[in-house]
Amino acid sequence: MLEAINLDCVRGERRLFHNLNFQLKAGECLLVRGENGSGKTSLLRMLVGLTPPAAGAIDWRSSPIKKLGDEYRRELLYCGHPLGLKDDLSATENLIFSMALTDELVTQDAVYEALGKAGLQGREHLSVRALSQGQKRRVNLARLLLQKRTLWVLDEPLTALDAQASQWVVRVIDQHLSDGGIAVLTTHQDLTLAGTVHVIRVGV
Numbered sequence: 001m002l003e004a005i006n007l008d009c010v011r012g013e014r015r016l017f018h019n020l021n022f023q024l025k026a027g028e029c030l031l032v033r034g035e036n037g038s039g040k041t042s043l044l045r046m047l048v049g050l051t052p053p054a055a056g057a058i059d060w061r062s063s064p065i066k067k068l069g070d071e072y073r074r075e076l077l078y079c080g081h082p083l084g085l086k087d088d089l090s091a092t093e094n095l096i097f098s099m100a101l102t103d104e105l106v107t108q109d110a111v112y113e114a115l116g117k118a119g120l121q122g123r124e125h126l127s128v129r130a131l132s133q134g135q136k137r138r139v140n141l142a143r144l145l146l147q148k149r150t151l152w153v154l155d156e157p158l159t160a161l162d163a164q165a166s167q168w169v170v171r172v173i174d175q176h177l178s179d180g181g182i183a184v185l186t187t188h189q190d191l192t193l194a195g196t197v198h199v200i201r202v203g204v
């Protein structure tokens with residue numbers, strides 16, 4: 001369903017990886033490992049169409065993602081390294097705002113429920129500026145419960161999370177995979193998922 005074919009990544013003067021190949025089917029996860037600066041975020045940015053590969057192709061349901069455009073993006077949920085939250089808005093407002101940008105209607109109750117599951121009950125109306133780093137990360141990850149997307153691309157989703165929140169994220173990803181979703185993620189932490197997990201290492 002998601003296929004990377006002979007991908008090359010060049011950043012500045014450096015070639016970060018060459019001839020990278022993988023295939024992910026429904027219910028499968030790709031864990032991208034590598035040291036700092038090895039090209040994990042660069043690979044994820046390629047997979048979501050933000051950075052073109054120096055060579056190679058990325059196909060979704062056997063068509064190039066470049067050709068699919070919005071059709072691909074409608075099936076994609078990308079949680080990048082920067083959290084993309086507006087500091088002046090509350091957690092609730094941030095989620096409603098980001099859902100409106102995707103044209104997916106969401107009720108305030110659904111947002112409260114997602115924030116509650118993310119461990120933010122009672123913090124729904126605080127401005128994001130007043131939240132801790134881990135709480136901000138939880139707001140960003142609450143999108144996983146609201147946006148109905150097949151492919152999740154998650155860059156360091158466990159950063160700043162405590163053990164309990166990390167376990168919650170693992171459960172949410174497991175559920176997504178058992179529902180037939182696909183996930184690609186990076187993390188420097190140990191992570192055990194129940195489904196099929198492919199691991200690739202980028203960098204030398």
Ligand SMILES: Nc1ncnc2c1ncn2[C@@H]1O[C@H](COP(=O)(O)OP(=O)(O)OP(=O)(O)O)[C@@H](O)[C@H]1O
Binds near residue numbers: 036040042
């Ligand atoms: N726009 C750019 N121009 C030049 N070099 C870049 C650019 N973006 C990233 N790089 C370089 O590419 C390399 C890989 O960066 P990337 O963010 O993909 O690494 P990473 O594996 O995700 O690292 P980390 O574990 O620290 O998050 C780094 O050396 C970085 O400086």
